[in-house]
Amino acid sequence: MIDPQESTLLEVIEREPILDRTLAWAAINSGTANIAGLEAIADSLADAFAALPGEISLVDPAPVEKVGSDGKARQIEAGRHLVLRVRPNASRRVLLTGHMDTVYSADHPFQTCDWIDAETLHGPGTADMKGGLSLMLSGLQAYERSDPALGYDVMINSDEETGSLSSSALITQLAQHKIAAFTYEPALPSGNMARARPGSGNFAAVIRGRSAHAGRNPQEGRNAIVAAADLAQQLYAARRDGLSVNPARIEGGAANNTVPDLAILHFNMRPRTPEDLAAGQALIDSAVANVTSEHDVAIHLSGSFARPPKPIASATDRLFSLVSQAGADLGETIGWEDTGGVCDGNNIAAHGVPVIDTMGACGGAIHSPDEFMMASSLVGRARLTALVMHRLERHGAGL
Missing domain, CATH: 3.40.630.10 (Zn peptidases)
Structure with a gap:
């Protein structure tokens, strides 16, 4: 009392x-x-x-x-x-x-x-x-x-x-x-x-491909928008209990007749525990490596898990x-x-x-x-x- x-x-x-x-x-x-x-x-x-x-x-x-x-x-x-x-x-x-x-x-x-x-x-x-x-x-x-x-x-x-x-x-x-x-x-x-x-991490993946004419030689281009969409899908597909993933926005693109050479994927992750945070970081590293290889693009990642669980x-x-x-x-x-x-x-x-x-x-x-x-x-x-x-x-x- x-x-x-x-x-x-x-x-x-x-x-x-x-x-x-x-x-x-x-x-x-x-x-x-x-x-x-x-x-x-x-x-x-x-x-x-x-x-x-x-x-x-x-x-x-x-x-x-x-x-x-x-x-x-x-x-x-x-x-x-x-x-x-x-x-x-x-x-x-x-x-x-x-x-x-x-x-x-x-x-x-x-x-x-x-x-x-x-x-x-x-x-x-x-x-x-x-x-x-x-x-x-x-x-x-x-x-x-x-x-x-x-x-x-x-x-x-x-x-x-x-x-x-x-x-x-x-x-x-x-x-x-x-x-x-x-x-x-x-x-x-x-x-x-x-x-x-939970913790929280905000990230921006800057994806640089190669521009080309969309009709004459598209095969010579490397479509950054497609790579960004694939990265978003791979990250989102790996969400699980204890680790939420939210692809929030894709910026970039080009004219309809040009293969876009720049895209930026903004996404958020929320790990429930320190172990989930480590798993989230491993997921990001793996997905970035996969998309870089599969789409022949360069990816620069900025951001971090600024809020620990x-x-x-x-x-x-x-x-x-x-x-x-x-x-x-x-x-x-x-x-x-x-x-x-x-x-x-x-x-x-x-x-x-x-x-x-x-x-x-x-x-x-x-x-x-x-x-x-x-x-x-x-x-x-x-x-x-x-x-x-x-x-x-x-x-x-x-x-």
Whole structure:
């Protein structure tokens, strides 16, 4: 149950400041490619999180390349990532992460918030995850009232929605020597949290054949479109339980009277376990070798399994037990279920850190114009953060 010290800690958490920040941040378009919007939200986040002790920095993104429709890789621009370090010399430290970017571009029609009912806020990024960032801050502010000794880092990146490619090295760095981690992806409308997650890999296979006249000498050509279609078929045919394969798009081609010499196959794979990931990589290598030989083409593969699978270890079970007990003491029953999605929790777990990655607001229909957040969850989830941090400091030595 909640003891008197914990009650004093939690009573300062109020709905209005959390909701006001959520509305203000949701009003700033911060689609992953909207660099100006990302700078604006980063500045606002830095001002807000300055209420916590510690040092805030905005970290430049690592270089990232993307294959264009011409088959050439070009560097893409990314926003800066916010890092706050609190008590960096503490013997026991925690990592809390979130993302400032959304899936809604600067010209997307979904730009404003409105109320579906008194407790359901419809708006871009409200659940995923500006509400989560706001309640994280309120939870940490409350925790700081307890004369705390636990150290922590907060990392809010600008490119989670596109795979955290420019922030993965930063996540790796910050995950080192942490006893636990919390990521503020939205919980389900029921309040349930994500348990195990598969991994995810995004790839682009650039296929170069040989052009020729489609009527006069087609036999001298090497059709890149046909090779790309064969590669897609071979990959898709090898899908199985534990390894999904999604050929998503083929670019390239030429005029109808020309054998096309360029095609680009974009595909995604989702392995459930590390063993499935190894099998997926072997499948890619085999299919690329087969198509290269059978069609006499050259294939250059870009991409990787940037999100490793997130299985559940015993330390993660213990961390969830602490979180679920705290939730129960706050009057909330929290379930735990496997999910098909991926997030920065995958990357953190890959470094052996137990992580609960759906500590954010409850909501749904994310990544769509119907996205909503349940405002009624804001105070409860902020209190959960404060209580879990407090108990992790005092009772979490077994993690």
